[in-house]
Amino acid sequence: MTDDHRVLLLGPPGAGKGTQGKRLAAEYGLDVITTGDALRNNKEMDISELDVAYDTPGGFMDAGELVPDTVVNEIVVTALSGAEGFVLDGYPRNLDQAEYLSEQTALDHVVFLDVPESVLVDRLTGRRVCDDCGATYHVDFDPPAEAGVCDECGGEIVQREDDTEETVRERLRVYEEETAPVVDHYRETGALAEVSGEGSPDDVFDRLTDLIES
Numbered sequence: 001m002t003d004d005h006r007v008l009l010l011g012p013p014g015a016g017k018g019t020q021g022k023r024l025a026a027e028y029g030l031d032v033i034t035t036g037d038a039l040r041n042n043k044e045m046d047i048s049e050l051d052v053a054y055d056t057p058g059g060f061m062d063a064g065e066l067v068p069d070t071v072v073n074e075i076v077v078t079a080l081s082g083a084e085g086f087v088l089d090g091y092p093r094n095l096d097q098a099e100y101l102s103e104q105t106a107l108d109h110v111v112f113l114d115v116p117e118s119v120l121v122d123r124l125t126g127r128r129v130c131d132d133c134g135a136t137y138h139v140d141f142d143p144p145a146e147a148g149v150c151d152e153c154g155g156e157i158v159q160r161e162d163d164t165e166e167t168v169r170e171r172l173r174v175y176e177e178e179t180a181p182v183v184d185h186y187r188e189t190g191a192l193a194e195v196s197g198e199g200s201p202d203d204v205f206d207r208l209t210d211l212i213e214s
């Protein structure tokens, strides 16, 4: 099963990559790999040979600095190489990263989750996350059983600082500038499968499993 389950999920913020990535991972026994988690899990990795400002990824993170592409590349590929099958979410974010990735691994499914901008804004401004375990909710579309309390772990549910309307608009703008070209790149190579991300999470999941199993 492993060989054909290297999945790259692309799409704007709010398209449902996190939601669907988790479901796909559970369905097919895959690792979900996000840049943030990969960085947090490898904070102490020795990157002195990369010749950057700090000797570990944690150095950048603790200083509140942007982690350079070379470091992100190294970390994500280390995470990929330890996985049997994977869902990659949130990487590559730009064309340089996409080029690096293509030198490191083959992908079986490159999927673009297509969702109109007005829907994205509604989803992101209503998104809530568990402060303890990271589970994702939505105030209208996917509320927890008890307001403010995580179904999975009982933790506190909060709004991410970057899910306010103003920040959401800015994130969508940055996405258009940096990451939309990555989508165009995969479209040009013929690798891209475009899937509608509209409708309920179950609807979208059915489309994704159809694609992956076809």
Ligand code: ADP
Pocket: 011, 012, 013, 014, 015, 016, 017, 018, 019, 020, 123, 124, 126, 127, 128, 136, 137, 138, 139, 141, 142, 197, 198, 199, 200, 201, 202, 204
């Ligand atoms: P991404 O990882 O692409 O940024 P998320 O998976 O975090 O997106 O989803 C963004 C928000 O939209 C979350 O609050 C999530 O609960 C909600 N959401 C995800 N998929 C759907 C859907 N199909 N319909 C309605 N809301 C959704």
Ligand code: ZN
Pocket: 130, 131, 132, 133, 134, 135, 150, 151, 152, 153, 154, 155
């Ligand atoms: Zn939780």
